[in-house]
Amino acid sequence: MVDSPPVSGAPDAAPFDVVIVGGGLAGGLIALALHRHAPGCRFVVVEAGRTLGGHHRWSWFETDIPKAQRALVAGFKVNGWDEGYDIAFPRLGRTLPTAYRSLASAEFHRALTDELPPERVMLGTKAVSLDESGVTLSDGTCISARRVIDCRPFAPSRHLSGGWQVFLGQHFKCEQPHGLTRPIIMDAGVDQLAPHGNGEAYRFVYVLPLSPDEVFIEDTYYADQPKMDAAVLKGRVGEYAHRMGWKGEVIDQEAGILPVVSGGDFAAASAEVAIPGVALAGARGGFSHPLTSYTIPFAVANALAIAKLLARRPDISGAELAAFCSARARRHWRATAYYRMLSRMLFDAAEPGRRVIVFEHFYALKGNLVERFYAGRSTWPDRLRILTGKPPVAIPRAIRALFSRGTPLDTKPLDTKLLNMETPA
Known part of the structure; x- marks a missing residue:
C-alpha cells in the first residue's frame, strides 16, 4: 500500500467551489473528473484515511463502462485479461470471452495523487459534520464551500431489504508459477458453507492471476446474515490454494461485507442519510448493482456527469447539484x-x-x-x-x-x- 503523509494544512478563507467528503472510488473519480473536465473548479477531497481508495480491489468487465467513458480510468495501472474468464459449477464449466479488468487501491491512490495538485487532497482528515455551506473537521476547522458532495460509505437501513455478500481475499506470492492465464470469476464447485462456519450459503471462490507467480484468491458468499469468521475464511482460502497446488506466502489481504439489495423504500432510506443542500454520490447515494454490488460503472458515469454539469453551469447552487444527483439516483433505482x-x-x-x-x-x-x-x-x-x-x-x-x-x-x-x-x- 502506498503510504503518503496526510495533507492537513488549513484551507484558505475563500470558499471552495466543491468539497468532496470521502476519497473512495466515487469521491476519487469525481475529483479526477473535475480536474480534467472542469479545470476552473476549485475543489478539495477530504478523506479520513491515509490513502485515497482505502484498501480494496475493484474489478469490472471492460464492457461495463461505455467506450465514451473509459478515458477516465485509462490512466490507472490495472491488471487486464483480454482472453476472457472462466466459471465453474458442479455441472457446468465455461470460458466466456469478455475482457476483464482489476484495479488495486494502491494504484488508484498513486495515480490520483500523481495527477491531482497536492492542495486538492486532504488525507488523514475526518469530517464530522456537513451542510450546504461547508464541512466541519474533527479538529474544529470549518471549510466553506459553495457545494458539498457526500461520498462516505453506504449506510445500512431498515427501509432496504436483502442479503449480504461476505468476502475475504488473500494475495499470494507463489513459490512457482501458478499456471493461470485467465481469471476465475466464479468457482462454485466448493462446498456451499456459511461464512461463519455454520449453516449454508451460496459460496464461490474468485481467482485473479496478477502475475505469473502472484494470485489473488477470494472466498465469497451470498449469505442471509452479515457474519464473518475471518479465521474460517482464511482457512478456506488456504485450502483452495493447496488444492490448486500453489505454495507460497500471503503478502496482502482484504475483507468486507456488502449489501445485496432486493427491495425496500428508496426514498425513505435516502431521507435517512440526506442532508439538505448536500449532494449524495457513490454507494451512499444508492449507486451500485443490486445483485452483484459492482459500483465502478456507476461511479464513472456519475463523476463525468457531475464534472460536465459544473463545467457547463459553473454558478449552479449546492441545492441544484444535490437535486441533480438525487434525480440520477431515483432513475438508477427504477432502472435496476x-x-x-x-x-x-x-x-x-x-x-x-x-x-x-x-x-x-x-x-x-x-x-x-x-x-x-x-x-x-x-x-x-x-x-x-x-x-x-x-x-x-x-x-x-x-x-x-x-x-x-x-x-x-x-x-x-x-x-x-x-x-x-x-x-x-
Whole structure:
C-alpha cells in the first residue's frame, strides 16, 4: 500500500467551489473528473484515511463502462485479461470471452495523487459534520464551500431489504508459477458453507492471476446474515490454494461485507442519510448493482456527469447539484428494479445451500447476455430469457418471494468495520 503523509494544512478563507467528503472510488473519480473536465473548479477531497481508495480491489468487465467513458480510468495501472474468464459449477464449466479488468487501491491512490495538485487532497482528515455551506473537521476547522458532495460509505437501513455478500481475499506470492492465464470469476464447485462456519450459503471462490507467480484468491458468499469468521475464511482460502497446488506466502489481504439489495423504500432510506443542500454520490447515494454490488460503472458515469454539469453551469447552487444527483439516483433505482427482483428470488425463494443452482442456470446463458447483465443494461429479451426454462427455484417459493418484503438491511447484526461498498466480488 502506498503510504503518503496526510495533507492537513488549513484551507484558505475563500470558499471552495466543491468539497468532496470521502476519497473512495466515487469521491476519487469525481475529483479526477473535475480536474480534467472542469479545470476552473476549485475543489478539495477530504478523506479520513491515509490513502485515497482505502484498501480494496475493484474489478469490472471492460464492457461495463461505455467506450465514451473509459478515458477516465485509462490512466490507472490495472491488471487486464483480454482472453476472457472462466466459471465453474458442479455441472457446468465455461470460458466466456469478455475482457476483464482489476484495479488495486494502491494504484488508484498513486495515480490520483500523481495527477491531482497536492492542495486538492486532504488525507488523514475526518469530517464530522456537513451542510450546504461547508464541512466541519474533527479538529474544529470549518471549510466553506459553495457545494458539498457526500461520498462516505453506504449506510445500512431498515427501509432496504436483502442479503449480504461476505468476502475475504488473500494475495499470494507463489513459490512457482501458478499456471493461470485467465481469471476465475466464479468457482462454485466448493462446498456451499456459511461464512461463519455454520449453516449454508451460496459460496464461490474468485481467482485473479496478477502475475505469473502472484494470485489473488477470494472466498465469497451470498449469505442471509452479515457474519464473518475471518479465521474460517482464511482457512478456506488456504485450502483452495493447496488444492490448486500453489505454495507460497500471503503478502496482502482484504475483507468486507456488502449489501445485496432486493427491495425496500428508496426514498425513505435516502431521507435517512440526506442532508439538505448536500449532494449524495457513490454507494451512499444508492449507486451500485443490486445483485452483484459492482459500483465502478456507476461511479464513472456519475463523476463525468457531475464534472460536465459544473463545467457547463459553473454558478449552479449546492441545492441544484444535490437535486441533480438525487434525480440520477431515483432513475438508477427504477432502472435496476429487475435485478432487485432477482435478488429476492435468490434470498427468499432459494434455500441457501441450493442458491448455486440459480447462478449455474444463469451462467449457462449466452455470453453477451451475461455482459449486459453485469453492466446493468439487460434488454427485455435478456430478462425474459433469464426467467425462462426449467426454474432453478420452486414455483410456490418464487411467487412468495415476488411479494416478500425481505429481510431489513439494518445495522443490528453487522460488524461495521467490515462494511465495504467499494469492493465487488
